């Protein structure tokens with residue numbers, strides 16, 4: 020999931036649970052995914068724990084990210100909620116723990132303090148954030164002196180995230196993507212089919228390769244074996260500068276999937 024930690028592609032698990040989760044995650048592990056993205060809000064940590072314990076894979080070969088929801092941002096509940104995540108996942112320590120959302124009032128100081136406390140207590144190896152704006156990234160670097168390994172955000176070719184990318188380079192907090200194929204909306208653009216023919220890959224591989232070449236690590240979810248395999252196989256080709264620029268042109272569409280209509284506490288996004 021994170022370039023610097025040798026995980027540039029993770030398997031996302033929202034909104035999968037039960038058999039759908041086990042089927043998809045087993046297919047993902049079969050094709051080679053070793054990084055998994057979950058969250059307390061997804062209510063699937065126990066299902067993931069069950070699949071991993073049956074997989075025969077060693078703990079050190081799996082890289083797990085989970086996230087704490089806003090309602091747990093208090094002294095009393097934060098670390099206790101992470102302990103529940105660990106129990107459900109059947110592990111002792113998360114590889115990465117993220118704040119799932121900034122609080123609605125934008126006061127990130129306390130949640131960041133709680134996040135570091137969880138890290139110092141040995142509940143996670145690395146820490147990060149999600150859905151932070153450029154301004155919040157700047158405040159975060161001023162407040163925190165350990166590496167923030169990612170800001171997980173909506174990132175796909177139909178959304179202009181230049182302001183956030185600039186803040187990522189300025190602060191050294193790298194981005195990772197969610198809604199990487201805009202939940203399928205990207206495929207309405209004929210350019211991806213054209214480029215897929217030119218490079219002899221799938222339209223999805225073109226989209227995800229564009230994300231990687233923007234310097235953003237990728238989270239994708241799929242329940243379809245062919246899509247899962249294709250989404251993982253991104254290293255055997257590279258998009259030319261010209262084709263990267265052709266895809267860049269699509270970002271003016273400004274399609275945002277996860278917004279206040281879905282998540283009322285979402286911040287005012289960067290434009």
Ligand SMILES: NC(=O)c1ccc[n+]([C@@H]2O[C@H](COP(=O)([O-])OP(=O)(O)OC[C@H]3O[C@@H](n4cnc5c(N)ncnc54)[C@H](OP(=O)(O)O)[C@@H]3O)[C@@H](O)[C@H]2O)c1
Nearest residue numbers: 031032033197198199200201202223239240241242243246
């Ligand atoms: N931090 C946050 O606030 C946040 C918010 C949302 C999501 N996430 C995380 O990010 C992960 C990915 O985001 P997402 O699942 O919301 O969006 P996504 O990856 O853009 O969309 C998933 C949908 O796209 C389809 N799809 C995937 N690969 C495809 C391909 N190669 N060709 C055609 N269709 C394809 C899948 O259908 P099929 O099953 O038919 O392939 C699935 O319905 C989530 O699972 C979750 O772990 C985090």
